[in-house]
Amino acid sequence: MQRLINRVLPSLLALIGALVVSGLAIALSGSSPLLAFEALLDGAFGSLDGLSEVAVKSCPLLLTGLAVAVSFQAGIWNIGAEGQLLMGALAIAVIGSRATWLPQPIGLPLALGASATFGALWAGIAAQLKLRRQVNEVISTIMLNFIALGLLSYLVQGPLMEAGGRYPQSDALSPEFLMPRLSPYRIHLGLLLALFLAAAMQVFLYRSVAGYEIRATGLSPEAARLAGIDVRRRLLLALLLSGALAGLAGGIEVSAITRRLYERLSPGWGFTAIAVGLLGRLSPVGVVAAAFLFGAMDAGSNAMQRVAGVSSVLVSIIQATVIFFLVAFERRTWFSKISAEPD
Amino acid sequence: MNPAPTSASLLSIRRLSKRFGALRALDAIDAEFSGGEIHAILGENGAGKSTLMHVLAGLLRPDSGECRIDDQAIRLGSARAARSAGIGMVHQHFALVDALTVAENLALSLTPDADWRFDAVAVGEKACAFAAQVGLEIAPPSAIVRDLPVGARQRLEILKALAGAGRVLILDEPTAVLTPPEVRLLFAMLQQVRAQGRLVLFITHKLREVKEVADRVSIMRHGRVVGTYRAAEVSESQLAELMVGKLEVSPHIRRPPHAGATVAMQARELSMRDHRGVVALDNVSVTVRRGEILGIAGVDGNGQRELFAVLAGLATPESGQIEVGGKSLSALAPRVLRQVGVGYIPPDRHREGLVLAMSVAENLLLHRNVLRRFQRHGLLQRPAARRWAAALMQQFRIKAASLDAPLRSLSGGNQQRVIVARELSQPLAVLVTSNPTRGLDLAATRAVADALRAAAADGCAIVLISTDLDEVFDLSDSIRVLYRGRLSDAVKPPVDAERLGLLMAGIQAGKEPCNA
Ligand SMILES: Nc1ncnc2c1ncn2[C@@H]1O[C@H](COP(=O)(O)OP(=O)(O)OP(=O)(O)O)[C@@H](O)[C@H]1O
Ligand SMILES: [Mg+2]
Numbered sequence: 026m027q028r029l030i031n032r033v034l035p036s037l038l039a040l041i042g043a044l045v046v047s048g049l050a051i052a053l054s055g056s057s058p059l060l061a062f063e064a065l066l067d068g069a070f071g072s073l074d075g076l077s078e079v080a081v082k083s084c085p086l087l088l089t090g091l092a093v094a095v096s097f098q099a100g101i102w103n104i105g106a107e108g109q110l111l112m113g114a115l116a117i118a119v120i121g122s123r124a125t126w127l128p129q130p131i132g133l134p135l136a137l138g139a140s141a142t143f144g145a146l147w148a149g150i151a152a153q154l155k156l157r158r159q160v161n162e163v164i165s166t167i168m169l170n171f172i173a174l175g176l177l178s179y180l181v182q183g184p185l186m187e188a189g190g191r192y193p194q195s196d197a198l199s200p201e202f203l204m205p206r207l208s209p210y211r212i213h214l215g216l217l218l219a220l221f222l223a224a225a226m227q228v229f230l231y232r233s234v235a236g237y238e239i240r241a242t243g244l245s246p247e248a249a250r251l252a253g254i255d256v257r258r259r260l261l262l263a264l265l266l267s268g269a270l271a272g273l274a275g276g277i278e279v280s281a282i283t284r285r286l287y288e289r290l291s292p293g294w295g296f297t298a299i300a301v302g303l304l305g306r307l308s309p310v311g312v313v314a315a316a317f318l319f320g321a322m323d324a325g326s327n328a329m330q331r332v333a334g335v336s337s338v339l340v341s342i343i344q345a346t347v348i349f350f351l352v353a354f355e356r357r358t359w360f361s362k363i364s365a366e367p368d
Numbered sequence: 369m370n371p372a373p374t375s376a377s378l379l380s381i382r383r384l385s386k387r388f389g390a391l392r393a394l395d396a397i398d399a400e401f402s403g404g405e406i407h408a409i410l411g412e413n414g415a416g417k418s419t420l421m422h423v424l425a426g427l428l429r430p431d432s433g434e435c436r437i438d439d440q441a442i443r444l445g446s447a448r449a450a451r452s453a454g455i456g457m458v459h460q461h462f463a464l465v466d467a468l469t470v471a472e473n474l475a476l477s478l479t480p481d482a483d484w485r486f487d488a489v490a491v492g493e494k495a496c497a498f499a500a501q502v503g504l505e506i507a508p509p510s511a512i513v514r515d516l517p518v519g520a521r522q523r524l525e526i527l528k529a530l531a532g533a534g535r536v537l538i539l540d541e542p543t544a545v546l547t548p549p550e551v552r553l554l555f556a557m558l559q560q561v562r563a564q565g566r567l568v569l570f571i572t573h574k575l576r577e578v579k580e581v582a583d584r585v586s587i588m589r590h591g592r593v594v595g596t597y598r599a600a601e602v603s604e605s606q607l608a609e610l611m612v613g614k615l616e617v618s619p620h621i622r623r624p625p626h627a628g629a630t631v632a633m634q635a636r637e638l639s640m641r642d643h644r645g646v647v648a649l650d651n652v653s654v655t656v657r658r659g660e661i662l663g664i665a666g667v668d669g670n671g672q673r674e675l676f677a678v679l680a681g682l683a684t685p686e687s688g689q690i691e692v693g694g695k696s697l698s699a700l701a702p703r704v705l706r707q708v709g710v711g712y713i714p715p716d717r718h719r720e721g722l723v724l725a726m727s728v729a730e731n732l733l734l735h736r737n738v739l740r741r742f743q744r745h746g747l748l749q750r751p752a753a754r755r756w757a758a759a760l761m762q763q764f765r766i767k768a769a770s771l772d773a774p775l776r777s778l779s780g781g782n783q784q785r786v787i788v789a790r791e792l793s794q795p796l797a798v799l800v801t802s803n804p805t806r807g808l809d810l811a812a813t814r815a816v817a818d819a820l821r822a823a824a825a826d827g828c829a830i831v832l833i834s835t836d837l838d839e840v841f842d843l844s845d846s847i848r849v850l851y852r853g854r855l856s857d858a859v860k861p862p863v864d865a866e867r868l869g870l871l872m873a874g875i876q877a878g879k880e881p882c883n884a
Pocket of ligand 1: 412418460767769780809
């Protein structure tokens with residue numbers, strides 16, 4: 026119990042701190058913070074439609090948050106979830122508008138598998154650069170984000186542009202590749218898949234030998250190496266898994282929500298994922314909670330804008346402030362490794 | 369000059385208590401220390417020595433009690449207050465900033481708080497001058513701390529504390545990795561510090577050092593000071609008894625292996641440079657036979673770290689090869705070496721031996737072969753693994769709140785026990801150890817020595833790289849000396865210390881000193 030409190034407390038404090046700060050910001054801009062938060066909550070949880078939207082917004086954050094968690098636990102700062110997500114989206118869009126001869130029960134899983142693979146491959150580039158050429162993964166994954174975005178932008182304006190040729194977007198997926206929804210809402214089966222993967226990651230990281238090895242590698246690479254752990258293989262595995270999860274996030278998003286490819290597909294999920302991962306203290310269970318929290322904020326933000334007249338952008342401010350507070354409350358953060366250890 | 373206060377006490381402690389959960393690490397401690405004395409603190413692993421010192425240095429806030437210097441209460445729980453009251457400390461585990469240079473590390477304690485400027489060059493010069501003044505050899509100011517051998521880091525720590533200390537200098541096991549000449553140098557420095565009327569608090573597990581340098585000695589047990597004595601008036605065996613009760617002397621008679629025993633590990637013509645391009649190992653060949661304990665003595669920084677790293681497969685030599693059990697290895701990596709039954713007790717337990725953020729149980733599992741053993745369908749067999757870890761914890765008397773306590777919360781000696789327990793739990797063909805008893809108390813040191821002997825008796829070949837001459841003498845079947853990357857010929861004990869000392873200084877019998 027004590028340990029649970031110790032683990033959850035910093036995240037909770039950070040959240041409260043962020044709410045206080047943004048409340049002040051709202052008050053300063055002349056609106057009522059209470060009204061705004063109430064509208065936010067009501068927008069998210071006040072109706073079935075709101076709830077469905079919370080789920081929809083949480084899904085990509087959950088998967089990319091898991092991606093961040095697994096790589097950070099291995100001590101790899103994968104900042105490239107965004108790019109990996111876009112590559113996953115690209116994969117399903119290409120297959121989904123062409124391979125129409127496949128029946129849905131085969132086609133959809135296959136296409137999602139392709140998304141995960143593309144994401145993993147994209148992360149694999151950074152992994153190879155790191156393992157073979159000692160290129161820092163922070164730099165390579167950031168660069169790969171730009172490349173992925175550029176590639177996507179080129180493709181939707183050129184080779185993949187829709188047949189009619191009016192907008193810079195791809196053809197719609199054929200129906201075999203669409204993720205089943207619970208109509209009339211947008212909530213979809215992908216969320217179940219994401220939750221299942223979160224549970225699987227929890228088991229993997231804390232119950233499997235490979236997961237243990239990944240964590241040991243992240244916390245103390247030298248000790249892991251001397252223990253006879255194949256550190257390079259573990260780093261590779263963690264980064265590939267991370268890429269696959271992010272790629273899958275893109276695949277699900279296209280197949281369930283956007284149903285085609287366009288440039289502004291992601292509002293920056295791959296970056297918000299870092300906040301989700303850290304807020305969830307890099308544990309899959311924590312990431313689920315953090316993803317739903319952020320998803321609820323996203324879902325409620327429009328209602329807040331409508332009702333309280335507070336710009337929906339405020340939600341991004343809250344999310345960013347959470348990170349600031351987390352870093353401030355964390356005594357041993359991932360950002361400052363203290364070398365003096367009391368014994 | 370103020371007249372010295374009539375009550376001779378410089379530092380006094382009143383009813384100091386500190387608990388960690390249910391554990392009373394400090395249990396209403398009272399103590400008086402006077403200026404101009406060297407006061408040794410003795411006690412078993414986990415007795416509370418480091419905790420007490422951390423409180424004095426302001427790094428831990430006690431639950432209750434007070435500390436006075438010159439009858440002035442000092443604010444507890446503030447490192448800054450402790451420092452301005454004149455308390456400097458050398459930690460049991462290094463408190464240096466690894467990524468910074470020697471000069472920059474010294475600057476952290478040499479630059480007055482009020483001074484916002486930072487001039488590394490000037491500080492470097494000041495540091496060198498200061499080092500020369502106290503006669504302590506330090507690494508070049510521009511060297512990065514991460515790259516220094518353990519002994520050099522220890523000297524740097526001592527220098528840093530000396531520079532910062534006004535009235536009280538605390539040393540937490542400073543001699544654990546120093547060689548006899550270095551220890552002598554340190555003691556000369558401490559005597560100088562004492563002559564200036566300052567107080568030296570000195571934690572050690574080596575009774576001889578207490579007799580050699582301390583004026584008084586306090587003994588700690590379970591968070592209490594159970595007695596204070598004049599060092600001259602108690603014998604080493606009395607001290608040992610006071611500390612842990614009666615110690616049984618185990619008659620360790622072990623037949624040395626016969627010369628024809630099969631070779632367990634052979635390293636041939638290893639050469640390597642360190643990252644600065646300086647030759648660290650120069651054509652070193654090592655052979656150990658089944659059941660043999662080969663001691664490798666020497667002053668730290670003469671290639672010990674590199675030799676360990678190469679034998680562990682952590683570093684690749686420029687030339688040379690290693691065979692285990694007569695077979696050359698597919699790749700020189702810890703993974704492969706572990707597979708063929710080589711165990712390791714590394715020189716720096718925090719860096720290579722343990723994962724501080726993981727639990728005791730998880731650290732006991734930190735071994736490829738152990739993980740394999742408890743793996744089924746890729747999953748860790750938790751109940752079985754925990755039962756096994758609990759048994760080890762008991763067998764090696766690891767003192768920790770529970771199996772799930774973070775390793776970080778264990779006392780230094782108990783952390784070392786975790787490594788020893790883990791490595792000795794596996795069937796071993798070869799064990800490569802570096803200062804295996806560093807930081808262990810009397811009883812544990814003997815237990816490890818006995819365990820090493822037992823392993824050797826079972827046919828394990830042991831390479832004992834150590835700066836502790838007593839340990840080398842006590843355990844080895846033959847002794848070689850590492851000096852500037854070269855390994856001397858083997859000498860068989862009994863060897864006289866004089867001869868070994870000369871070898872360690874690079875002087876071979878009948879030869880000129882080999883200058884590099
Ligand atoms: N931060 C902490 N959290 C929990 N327990 C702690 C913590 N620090 C120390 N302890 C416990 O307090 C006790 C005293 O520890 P301390 O480090 O003072 O021992 P020590 O006398 O220095 O031993 P050693 O000779 O092994 O260095 C130990 O049982 C240790 O496990
Ligand atoms: Mg200690």
